[in-house]
Amino acid sequence: MRIKNHPILGPLANKKKVMIDVDGRQIEAEENEPIAAALMAQGISVFHRTKKTGSPRGLFCGIGRCSDCFMIVDGIPNTRTCVTPVREGMKIETQHGLGQWKVDR
Amino acid sequence: MKEVEFAIVGGGPAGLSAAIEAARCGVKVMVFDENERPGGQLFKQIHKFFGSREHGAGIRGIDIGSQLLEDAEKYGVEVYLNAAVWGIFDGPQLGICAEHRVFRVKAKKVLLATGASENALAFSGWTLPGVIGAGAAQTMINIHRVLPGRRVLMVGSGNVGLIISYQLLQAGAQVEAVVEALPHITGYGVHASKLRRCGVPILTSHTVKEATGQERVERAIIVEVDHQFEPRPGTERDLAVDTICLAVGLTPMAELAWLAGCRIAYIPELGGHAPLHDDNMLTTAEDIYVAGDLTGIEEAHTAIEEGRVAGIAVAESLGYIDFTRAFELKQQAKDHLGALRKGPFGEKRAQAKVRMIERREHP
Amino acid sequence: MKRTLKTTGILYGEELLKCPGMPTRKRMEQGPVAIIECTQEIPCDPCVDACRKGAIQIGEDITQPPRLLEEKCNGCGSCIAECPGLAIFVADFNHSPEQALLKIPYEFFPIPKANTKVLALDREGKVIGEVRVLKVSNPKKNDRTPVLSLLVPKERVLEIRHIRLKESI
Numbered sequence: 001m002r003i004k005n006h007p008i009l010g011p012l013a014n015k016k017k018v019m020i021d022v023d024g025r026q027i028e029a030e031e032n033e034p035i036a037a038a039l040m041a042q043g044i045s046v047f048h049r050t051k052k053t054g055s056p057r058g059l060f061c062g063i064g065r066c067s068d069c070f071m072i073v074d075g076i077p078n079t080r081t082c083v084t085p086v087r088e089g090m091k092i093e094t095q096h097g098l099g100q101w102k103v104d105r
Numbered sequence: 106m107k108e109v110e111f112a113i114v115g116g117g118p119a120g121l122s123a124a125i126e127a128a129r130c131g132v133k134v135m136v137f138d139e140n141e142r143p144g145g146q147l148f149k150q151i152h153k154f155f156g157s158r159e160h161g162a163g164i165r166g167i168d169i170g171s172q173l174l175e176d177a178e179k180y181g182v183e184v185y186l187n188a189a190v191w192g193i194f195d196g197p198q199l200g201i202c203a204e205h206r207v208f209r210v211k212a213k214k215v216l217l218a219t220g221a222s223e224n225a226l227a228f229s230g231w232t233l234p235g236v237i238g239a240g241a242a243q244t245m246i247n248i249h250r251v252l253p254g255r256r257v258l259m260v261g262s263g264n265v266g267l268i269i270s271y272q273l274l275q276a277g278a279q280v281e282a283v284v285e286a287l288p289h290i291t292g293y294g295v296h297a298s299k300l301r302r303c304g305v306p307i308l309t310s311h312t313v314k315e316a317t318g319q320e321r322v323e324r325a326i327i328v329e330v331d332h333q334f335e336p337r338p339g340t341e342r343d344l345a346v347d348t349i350c351l352a353v354g355l356t357p358m359a360e361l362a363w364l365a366g367c368r369i370a371y372i373p374e375l376g377g378h379a380p381l382h383d384d385n386m387l388t389t390a391e392d393i394y395v396a397g398d399l400t401g402i403e404e405a406h407t408a409i410e411e412g413r414v415a416g417i418a419v420a421e422s423l424g425y426i427d428f429t430r431a432f433e434l435k436q437q438a439k440d441h442l443g444a445l446r447k448g449p450f451g452e453k454r455a456q457a458k459v460r461m462i463e464r465r466e467h468p
Numbered sequence: 469m470k471r472t473l474k475t476t477g478i479l480y481g482e483e484l485l486k487c488p489g490m491p492t493r494k495r496m497e498q499g500p501v502a503i504i505e506c507t508q509e510i511p512c513d514p515c516v517d518a519c520r521k522g523a524i525q526i527g528e529d530i531t532q533p534p535r536l537l538e539e540k541c542n543g544c545g546s547c548i549a550e551c552p553g554l555a556i557f558v559a560d561f562n563h564s565p566e567q568a569l570l571k572i573p574y575e576f577f578p579i580p581k582a583n584t585k586v587l588a589l590d591r592e593g594k595v596i597g598e599v600r601v602l603k604v605s606n607p608k609k610n611d612r613t614p615v616l617s618l619l620v621p622k623e624r625v626l627e628i629r630h631i632r633l634k635e636s637i
Binding site: 152153154155156157158162163164165274275277288289290293294295296297298299300301302303304305307309444445446447448449450451 | 475476477479506507508510512514516517529577591592611630
Binding site: 057061068 | 139140141151152165222223225232233234235236237238240241242244245246247249250251252253255275276277320321
């Protein structure tokens with residue numbers, strides 16, 4: 001849900017778009033916006049599930065301090081999506097539990 | 106190791122104002138901010154600020170932010186973004202993490218201007234997606250132009266809750282209600298009036314009891330509370346909302362002040378644990394200054410003035426301006442702080458600040 | 469519990485009529501005049517400079533609520549957009565024999581078009597009728613606070629404080 005027109009901020013500027021992969025789905029995002037914003041603009045609100053009960057978690061503090069927005073980004077788990085900007089071709093996955101490293105270290 | 110004269114942690118209104126004042130006197134200033142862009146919370150504040158007209162009242166927060174950035178650039182302040190300060194050591198030295206490197210910076214003087222963080226409120230179902238800080242909602246709507254939800258319950262009737270409720274309406278969301286546990290509205294009456302005339306109910310002596318939903322918030326149960334904040338059985342009401350915003354206060358982010366060994370006091374009127382400072386904004390730790398919400402939850406204009414005092418005091422202690430000129434400049438800022446802290450909304454903070462300065466002098 | 473600004477967010481009765489920014493009934497019946505609904509002691513004074521006639525007075529202590537000097541006020545409305553609290557309105561009782569003209573700040577999108585009818589809301593946000601928007605004023609100096617001029621029934625001048633477009637429910 002993007003705010004197309006705003007009484008103070010004016011009309012939504014035409015920003016450069018990038019494509020990101022979210023759980024195998026191609027999603028359009030605006031260049032440099034936080035991953036969490038791109039997902040929420042598409043109505044995606046579940047970012048990870050807890051280890052024991054699989055309960056859904058999503059954005060909470062929005063400022064990089066709480067860990068509720070963690071997702072696996074380009075193979076790296078526990079990435080704070082509220083402060084990490086999108087890049088073209090980024091691979092984002094819903095994290096289940098504590099996450100596993102999916103990159104060669 | 107990199108050495109700077111004056112290192113500032115936090116590029117919000119307090120940090121930038123201190124940087125500008127010090128740089129104007131000739132000090133070499135470097136500001137470290139963990140975010141992608143400086144300005145602190147200013148770029149979310151799309152409303153016109155209160156205060157005195159000679160000090161920028163009537164101007165939107167976003168424009169105050171732009172002006173500060175312009176001035177910082179004009180006076181040659183270096184701003185190092187995406188740089189998180191994780192530690193502070195004798196020297197003083199800052200431990201910094203930036204560009205995937207960890208390094209230290211030595212400074213002659215340090216200003217901590219790290220601001221505050223939002224408080225959380227735990228209730229049944231609060232972990233569901235859709236329960237967010239009011240500040241998080243504000244970031245989403247005003248900076249990223251994304252609606253976090255369509256039907257919102259706002260918890261808290263302070264200025265943060267009232268202003269963000271109004272901004273959610275401007276963004277196209279519906280605010281089903283504002284609940285406030287106290288029996289009266291804690292923010293400004295004019296902010297409350299703006300909401301009431303839009304049809305938003307403000308329910309005093311109410312709080313949120315539970316949030317329910319499968320994958321995200323679908324309903325909220327609110328309940329009336331008595332003067333001991335105990336829920337009154339049978340007064341539960343069900344609201345169909347998809348978002349619950351928590352505007353239940355802010356707490357100074359004093360971690361670096363603790364690490365630096367500054368004396369800290371718990372001052373409820375200022376939001377919790379705050380580092381003690383004198384009227385030059387100097388803490389009990391040598392060469393460490395503080396300014397802004399870190400020293401007590403107030404607002405952008407007080408942060409700006411405290412930052413100015415700190416910047417001038419640092420310039421004075423480094424020998425860049427003389428005592429008389431420094432006194433004059435600091436007095437202007439202090440007079441303005443006094444004016445901003447008057448009235449029923451400010452006097453408790455004003456008294457708390459006086460006590461804080463006294464306690465620092467006479468432990 | 470008594471209905472006050474502090475408990476409800478709305479100025480009722482005495483609290484409203486006794487506020488120093490409220491013009492007298494007599495003055496209201498003489499022509500356009502500002503109504504400054506600001507009662508709390510908050511450090512704030514942009515309205516003072518906004519008025520070119522010197523009709524708004526606060527004084528040294530900027531926490532004092534603004535006083536309207538009604539003889540000096542000509543109801544020009546320059547103060548409406550300057551108030552950060554959106555608490556200032558202008559009323560012209562004598563706009564026509566049947567109707568008063570009421571100017572309100574309106575910071576929402578979409579802005580209504582001039583000469584359209586909109587729903588009039590009272591201080592509680594309740595719809596109390598339909599009114600016509602006579603004019604929409606949004607000059608650069610308002611800094612994105614448009615001012616709507618509404619044709620309202622005279623007896624509603626102290627009640628109507630907001631509008632809603634008819635299409636958006």
